[in-house]
Amino acid sequence: DIQMTQSPSSLSASVGDRVTITCRASRNIGSYLNWYQHRLGKAPRLLIYGASSLLSGVPSRFSGSGSGTDFTLTITSLQPEDFATYYCQQTYSPPRTFGPGTKLEIK
Amino acid sequence: EVQLVESGGGLVQPGGSLRLSCAASGFTFRSYWMSWVRQAPGKGLEWVANIKQDGSEKYYVESVKGRFTISRDNENSLYLQMNSLRAEDTAIYFCARDRKVLNYFHMDVWGQGTPVTVSS
Numbered sequence: 627d628i629q630m631t632q633s634p635s636s637l638s639a640s641v642g643d644r645v646t647i648t649c650r651a652s653r654n655i656g657s658y659l660n661w662y663q664h665r666l667g668k669a670p671r672l673l674i675y676g677a678s679s680l681l682s683g684v685p686s687r688f689s690g691s692g693s694g695t696d697f698t699l700t701i702t703s704l705q706p707e708d709f710a711t712y713y714c715q716q717t718y719s720p721p722r723t724f725g726p727g728t729k730l731e732i733k
Numbered sequence: 734e735v736q737l738v739e740s741g742g743g744l745v746q747p748g749g750s751l752r753l754s755c756a757a758s759g760f761t762f763r764s765y766w767m768s769w770v771r772q773a774p775g776k777g778l779e780w781v782a783n784i785k786q787d788g789s790e791k792y793y794v795e796s797v798k799g800r801f802t803i804s805r806d807n808e809n810s811l812y813l814q815m816n817s818l819r820a821e822d823t824a825i826y827f828c829a830r831d832r833k834v835l836n837y838f839h840m841d842v843w844g845q846g847t848p849v850t851v852s853s
Contacts, residue, residue: 627795657837658836658837658838660837660839660840662778662840664772664778668845669827669843669844669845669846670770670778670827670829670840670843671843672839672840672841675834675837675839675841676834676835676837676839679834679837681839681841711777713777713778715778715780717837717838717839720783720792720793721780721792721793721794721795722768722780722783722792722838723780724777724778724779724780725777726777727777727778
Protein backbone atom coordinates (compact mmCIF):
# COMPACT_ATOMS: atom_id res chain seq x y z
CA ASP A 627 0.00 0.00 0.00
CA ILE A 628 1.07 3.58 -0.61
CA GLN A 629 1.76 5.44 2.63
CA MET A 630 1.02 9.13 2.94
CA THR A 631 2.64 11.50 5.40
CA GLN A 632 1.85 15.14 6.15
CA SER A 633 3.69 17.94 7.84
CA PRO A 634 3.21 19.65 10.09
CA SER A 635 0.70 17.63 12.11
CA SER A 636 -0.64 20.86 13.53
CA LEU A 637 -0.22 24.51 12.75
CA SER A 638 -1.23 27.75 14.47
CA ALA A 639 -1.88 30.79 12.31
CA SER A 640 -3.80 34.03 12.28
CA VAL A 641 -6.53 35.35 10.02
CA GLY A 642 -4.86 36.83 6.97
CA ASP A 643 -1.77 34.59 7.15
CA ARG A 644 -0.47 32.39 4.36
CA VAL A 645 0.10 28.74 5.26
CA THR A 646 1.57 25.74 3.47
CA ILE A 647 0.93 22.08 4.25
CA THR A 648 3.14 19.36 2.83
CA CYS A 649 2.16 15.84 1.82
CA ARG A 650 4.55 13.08 0.81
CA ALA A 651 3.79 9.72 -0.82
CA SER A 652 5.86 6.61 -0.20
CA ARG A 653 6.26 6.19 -3.96
CA ASN A 654 5.62 8.04 -7.18
CA ILE A 655 1.90 8.77 -7.57
CA GLY A 656 2.11 11.23 -10.44
CA SER A 657 -0.59 13.83 -9.88
CA TYR A 658 -3.10 11.43 -8.31
CA LEU A 659 -3.43 13.51 -5.19
CA ASN A 660 -6.46 15.19 -3.62
CA TRP A 661 -6.81 17.63 -0.74
CA TYR A 662 -9.80 17.70 1.62
CA GLN A 663 -10.88 20.02 4.41
CA HIS A 664 -12.71 18.57 7.40
CA ARG A 665 -14.38 20.55 10.14
CA LEU A 666 -15.53 18.76 13.27
CA GLY A 667 -19.05 17.44 12.92
CA LYS A 668 -19.24 18.23 9.22
CA ALA A 669 -18.83 16.25 6.04
CA PRO A 670 -15.35 16.40 4.52
CA ARG A 671 -15.03 18.85 1.65
CA LEU A 672 -12.96 18.35 -1.49
CA LEU A 673 -10.70 21.30 -2.29
CA ILE A 674 -8.14 20.18 -4.86
CA TYR A 675 -7.95 17.16 -7.18
CA GLY A 676 -5.28 16.01 -9.59
CA ALA A 677 -2.73 17.74 -7.33
CA SER A 678 -3.52 21.23 -8.60
CA SER A 679 -7.07 21.47 -9.97
CA LEU A 680 -9.35 23.61 -7.83
CA LEU A 681 -12.85 22.20 -7.46
CA SER A 682 -15.48 24.57 -8.79
CA GLY A 683 -16.80 26.77 -6.01
CA VAL A 684 -13.71 26.51 -3.82
CA PRO A 685 -12.16 29.92 -3.10
CA SER A 686 -9.07 30.79 -5.10
CA ARG A 687 -7.04 31.34 -1.91
CA PHE A 688 -6.60 27.55 -1.93
CA SER A 689 -4.02 26.11 -4.30
CA GLY A 690 -2.18 22.83 -4.75
CA SER A 691 1.07 21.91 -6.38
CA GLY A 692 3.50 19.06 -6.78
CA SER A 693 3.83 15.73 -8.52
CA GLY A 694 5.57 12.44 -7.98
CA THR A 695 6.03 12.12 -4.23
CA ASP A 696 5.93 15.68 -2.88
CA PHE A 697 2.89 17.92 -2.77
CA THR A 698 1.79 21.13 -1.11
CA LEU A 699 -1.47 22.82 -0.23
CA THR A 700 -1.24 26.56 0.17
CA ILE A 701 -3.88 28.81 1.68
CA THR A 702 -3.33 32.52 1.22
CA SER A 703 -5.05 35.09 3.39
CA LEU A 704 -6.59 32.70 5.93
CA GLN A 705 -10.24 33.22 6.75
CA PRO A 706 -11.99 32.20 10.00
CA GLU A 707 -13.80 29.35 8.23
CA ASP A 708 -10.46 27.85 7.09
CA PHE A 709 -9.53 26.62 10.56
CA ALA A 710 -10.03 22.89 10.17
CA THR A 711 -8.11 19.69 9.53
CA TYR A 712 -6.66 19.11 6.08
CA TYR A 713 -6.01 15.71 4.53
CA CYS A 714 -4.23 14.63 1.40
CA GLN A 715 -5.30 11.42 -0.33
CA GLN A 716 -3.71 9.40 -3.10
CA THR A 717 -5.84 7.81 -5.79
CA TYR A 718 -2.97 6.23 -7.75
CA SER A 719 -3.81 2.74 -6.53
CA PRO A 720 -6.17 1.11 -4.05
CA PRO A 721 -6.46 1.37 -1.14
CA ARG A 722 -6.85 5.10 -1.61
CA THR A 723 -4.94 6.11 1.48
CA PHE A 724 -5.27 9.41 3.28
CA GLY A 725 -2.52 11.26 5.05
CA PRO A 726 -2.80 11.58 8.84
CA GLY A 727 -4.09 15.14 8.63
CA THR A 728 -2.87 18.63 9.51
CA LYS A 729 -4.87 20.51 12.10
CA LEU A 730 -4.94 24.24 11.41
CA GLU A 731 -5.72 26.22 14.54
CA ILE A 732 -6.23 29.87 15.30
CA LYS A 733 -3.25 31.56 16.96
CA GLU B 734 -29.82 19.30 -5.00
CA VAL B 735 -27.08 16.71 -5.07
CA GLN B 736 -27.25 14.82 -1.79
CA LEU B 737 -26.11 11.69 0.00
CA VAL B 738 -27.80 10.52 3.20
CA GLU B 739 -26.40 7.65 5.25
CA SER B 740 -28.41 5.51 7.63
CA GLY B 741 -28.16 2.24 9.52
CA GLY B 742 -25.53 3.10 12.10
CA GLY B 743 -25.89 2.24 15.76
CA LEU B 744 -24.57 0.27 18.71
CA VAL B 745 -23.58 -3.34 18.07
CA GLN B 746 -21.72 -5.93 20.11
CA PRO B 747 -18.30 -7.21 19.06
CA GLY B 748 -18.74 -9.97 16.51
CA GLY B 749 -22.07 -8.56 15.40
CA SER B 750 -23.25 -7.25 12.05
CA LEU B 751 -24.63 -4.02 10.72
CA ARG B 752 -25.73 -2.85 7.28
CA LEU B 753 -25.20 0.78 6.35
CA SER B 754 -27.17 2.44 3.57
CA CYS B 755 -26.54 5.58 1.58
CA ALA B 756 -29.37 7.18 -0.39
CA ALA B 757 -28.34 9.32 -3.33
CA SER B 758 -30.40 12.04 -4.97
CA GLY B 759 -29.96 14.88 -7.41
CA PHE B 760 -27.56 13.08 -9.77
CA THR B 761 -27.39 10.00 -12.00
CA PHE B 762 -26.24 7.51 -9.38
CA ARG B 763 -25.44 4.71 -11.84
CA SER B 764 -22.86 6.91 -13.58
CA TYR B 765 -20.48 7.15 -10.63
CA TRP B 766 -18.12 5.05 -8.61
CA MET B 767 -19.02 5.30 -4.91
CA SER B 768 -16.95 5.06 -1.75
CA TRP B 769 -17.17 4.58 2.00
CA VAL B 770 -14.81 6.50 4.28
CA ARG B 771 -14.70 6.38 8.08
CA GLN B 772 -13.33 8.41 10.95
CA ALA B 773 -12.70 6.74 14.29
CA PRO B 774 -12.93 8.89 17.44
CA GLY B 775 -9.95 11.20 17.65
CA LYS B 776 -8.46 9.79 14.45
CA GLY B 777 -8.14 10.87 10.83
CA LEU B 778 -10.06 9.88 7.76
CA GLU B 779 -9.69 6.31 6.54
CA TRP B 780 -10.82 5.17 3.11
CA VAL B 781 -12.73 1.89 3.53
CA ALA B 782 -14.02 0.67 0.17
CA ASN B 783 -15.29 1.67 -3.24
CA ILE B 784 -17.36 0.17 -6.03
CA LYS B 785 -17.58 0.70 -9.76
CA GLN B 786 -20.72 1.90 -11.49
CA ASP B 787 -21.88 -1.61 -12.44
CA GLY B 788 -20.54 -3.30 -9.32
CA SER B 789 -17.97 -5.27 -11.31
CA GLU B 790 -15.00 -3.86 -9.37
CA LYS B 791 -14.74 -3.45 -5.62
CA TYR B 792 -11.77 -2.49 -3.50
CA TYR B 793 -11.25 -2.59 0.25
CA VAL B 794 -8.74 -1.46 2.84
CA GLU B 795 -6.89 -4.48 4.21
CA SER B 796 -8.35 -4.20 7.71
CA VAL B 797 -11.92 -4.89 6.50
CA LYS B 798 -11.29 -7.45 3.77
CA GLY B 799 -13.36 -10.58 4.33
CA ARG B 800 -15.60 -8.80 6.85
CA PHE B 801 -17.15 -5.87 4.96
CA THR B 802 -18.96 -5.99 1.63
CA ILE B 803 -19.78 -2.94 -0.47
CA SER B 804 -22.71 -3.15 -2.87
CA ARG B 805 -25.19 -0.97 -4.74
CA ASP B 806 -28.59 -1.35 -6.29
CA ASN B 807 -28.01 1.11 -9.15
CA GLU B 808 -31.22 2.92 -8.59
CA ASN B 809 -29.94 5.26 -5.93
CA SER B 810 -28.55 3.27 -3.02
CA LEU B 811 -25.13 2.24 -1.78
CA TYR B 812 -24.60 -0.28 1.00
CA LEU B 813 -21.91 -1.49 3.35
CA GLN B 814 -22.52 -4.86 5.00
CA MET B 815 -20.30 -5.08 8.05
CA ASN B 816 -19.80 -8.48 9.71
CA SER B 817 -17.55 -9.71 12.52
CA LEU B 818 -17.39 -6.18 13.87
CA ARG B 819 -14.55 -5.18 16.17
CA ALA B 820 -14.09 -2.34 18.61
CA GLU B 821 -11.68 -0.72 16.16
CA ASP B 822 -14.50 -0.43 13.60
CA THR B 823 -16.12 2.18 15.83
CA ALA B 824 -16.30 5.31 13.69
CA ILE B 825 -18.46 7.70 11.77
CA TYR B 826 -19.02 6.22 8.32
CA PHE B 827 -19.36 8.55 5.35
CA CYS B 828 -20.46 7.68 1.86
CA ALA B 829 -19.06 9.75 -0.97
CA ARG B 830 -19.46 10.13 -4.71
CA ASP B 831 -16.35 9.32 -6.71
CA ARG B 832 -16.06 11.69 -9.65
CA LYS B 833 -13.56 11.07 -12.43
CA VAL B 834 -12.08 13.89 -14.47
CA LEU B 835 -9.52 12.73 -17.05
CA ASN B 836 -8.03 9.90 -14.97
CA TYR B 837 -8.30 11.66 -11.63
CA PHE B 838 -10.76 10.27 -9.13
CA HIS B 839 -11.91 12.46 -6.28
CA MET B 840 -14.74 12.38 -3.78
CA ASP B 841 -16.69 15.52 -4.53
CA VAL B 842 -19.99 14.89 -2.71
CA TRP B 843 -20.21 13.53 0.83
CA GLY B 844 -22.95 12.56 3.21
CA GLN B 845 -23.09 13.75 6.82
CA GLY B 846 -22.10 10.33 8.14
CA THR B 847 -23.68 7.67 10.33
CA PRO B 848 -22.08 6.61 13.63
CA VAL B 849 -21.20 3.01 14.37
CA THR B 850 -20.23 1.95 17.88
CA VAL B 851 -18.94 -1.55 18.55
CA SER B 852 -19.06 -2.26 22.25
CA SER B 853 -20.37 -4.78 24.73
